[in-house]
Amino acid sequence: MKKIKSIFIIAIVVALASQVNINIFAPGFIIALSVAILPVFLYFYKQINPIEILFATGIIYSLYKGMFLYFSTNNFHITIRFIETDVLFYFSYGILFYLLYWKKKKKKKGITYLFFCAFLCDLLSNIIEISTMIHFRGYSYLMFQDLVIIAFVRAIISVCIILLIKHYKSLLIKEEHEERYRKLILMTSSIKSEIYFMNKNNSDIEDVMKKAYLLYKTISQQKYPSELKNLSLDIAKDVHEIKKDYISVIKGLEEMVGEKTDNVKMDIKDIVNIIGMDVMEYIKRNNPNVTLKFEIKNNFNVVEHFYLVCILRNLIYNSIEAMDKTKNGYVKILISKSQEECIFIISDNGKGIKEKDIEYIFNPGFSTKFNGETGDICRGIGLAHVNGIVNDVFSGTIDVHSITGKGTEFVIKIKQDKMEGVSVCDTI
Structure with a gap:
């Protein structure tokens, strides 16, 4: 059922695309742009015999064209005379493509070989069609020259369309893989x-x-x-x-x-890109008034990148949550290296932390986040996580500076050898 549906769709598309055409050489002989998309369908529907596709296309296209011809001429014989050569063209094309391309399944068939087959199928099918129309007489060099040029141009168009589609698909796959990896x-x-x-x-x-x-x-x-x-x-x-x-x-x-997973180093720029995309989605859902800005002054690699992602996400999310009523809120993350230390500064212009609470904010269970409507209190593990990981995993330090009503700044300092997993001497 799926195969029949695909063949029917292809035939309909080709019939509609045939409206772009020119009439040359003999009455009823048209050069349609629709033929340029035939190799595209045949290439992406390799599982279907081209003879089946082209036979169905020839019949549906001829019925479509014949209906308009009959209503315009009101002559059944003229209509049959014009559409029978179209049927011959599509039948010839299907048989030729089957013999030249589809039947050779074991042969490695690249895009160049497809171009060659599309060119020959187009040229020979046109020659068969026009020969029938002129009753195999009245040939001219100019006619063959034009048919060669037309077949060549349409084959190029077909290949270009295929390459564009393949490129687009590869971009989608790459984007999907990057999203999954993130x-x-x-x-x-x-x-x-x-x-x-x-x-x-x-x-x-x-x-x-x-x-x-x-x-x-x-x-x-x-x-x-x-x-x-x-x-x-x-x-x-x-x-x-x-x-x-x-x-x-x-x-x-x-x-x-x-x-x-711990043995693979990750570039700090890649880490920032991953965190940035995640945080931007969070901002759109929770607080669209907040802007996020990363500034990387020095690039470096990170061994324990999973833990660094956790640290930065926690602190950024805390900053966003602290600006639930702040207009034109911002979160800035400055990343740099100084005197063999990697420094991360996360600042915001939120409501800040009360001075009496600063010494307790890294304690497990401590939280100033209280929901007046539900009565829920945040479990307060986030900053305890951050402090523990900075100290235990990276042997670093974390300091906080805050002014109530103006904002908060966290400063994290981690030795370069701990961050990159190499001794300082190795980097000289």
């Missing part, structure tokens, strides 16, 4: 940052388990009720089971992202 980087960045935080929490769970077991031992040594003793033991066991499940989740996530 989403993969962002997703992996989020997962790896969560793994980092879960590993930190795992040590806290271990401490709770040890304290629970210590409590059990202390109760066992004292004359406390057995119910209390059993309860303390159950708590220690439950915490141990939670830890086991927690470790299983961490291992599963680590297997998902893989270790090989």
Whole structure:
């Protein structure tokens, strides 16, 4: 059914395109631009026999043309005489293309070979058609010369259309791959940052388990009720089971992202491009009044690029969220190198942070974000994430400067060897 539908669509398109034509040599013999698109269809529909396509095209085109001829001449015989040669042209074209191109499936057929086949099919089919019209007499050198030129021009047009379509398709595929890669980087960045935080929490769970077991031992040594003793033991066991499940989740996530991804360096410009596209989509959805600007003064490579993506995204998102009521808000990210340090400055003109809160903003659970309508309080893990990753993964520093009502600035400094994964001596 799909094959029949494709053949029918091709025939209809060719019939409609035939309206662009000129009449030369003999009455009823027209040179139509529609023939130039035939090789295009035959090239992209390789799975369909060209004889089937051209036979259907010849019939549908002739019925289409014959209908108009009959209404204009009101003569059935004249109509048949004009359209029978059109049918012959398309039938000839289909058979020739089948023999020259489609049948040679094992042969490597490039675009040059297609041009050669399209040229010959066009030329020979036209010769067959016009020979029938002039009853195989009255040939002239000029006629063959013009048919060669026409076939050559239409073959060139066909090849150009095919190349343009292929180029357009390759651009779409490239764009699709880049979009998938961008989403993969962002997703992996989020997962790896969560793994980092879960590993930190795992040590806290271990401490709770040890304290629970210590409590059990202390109760066992004292004359406390057995119910209390059993309860303390159950708590220690439950915490141990939670830890086991927690470790299983961490291992599963680590297997998902893989270790090989960390060995590939990424250019800071590529990282900025990925983050920028993601943030712009976020701004369009949440706060269209905010403008985003990146400025990269020095280029460098990043080994732990997933973690850097997490850091910058968190800080940029925080800045955008801090400007929910700010007109003409902006977020600026300045990236540079100075004295063997990579420096990231993220600034905004949002509502700022109160001076009394600045010393607590990197504490897990601390948040100033409160929704007056729902009563929800942000869980406050974002900046704790950022601070932990900057310190533990990059051995860097993060400072914050803020003025209430004017804006906030985060300054991150990371040693070049930690950022690029090489010693400073290697870069000299």
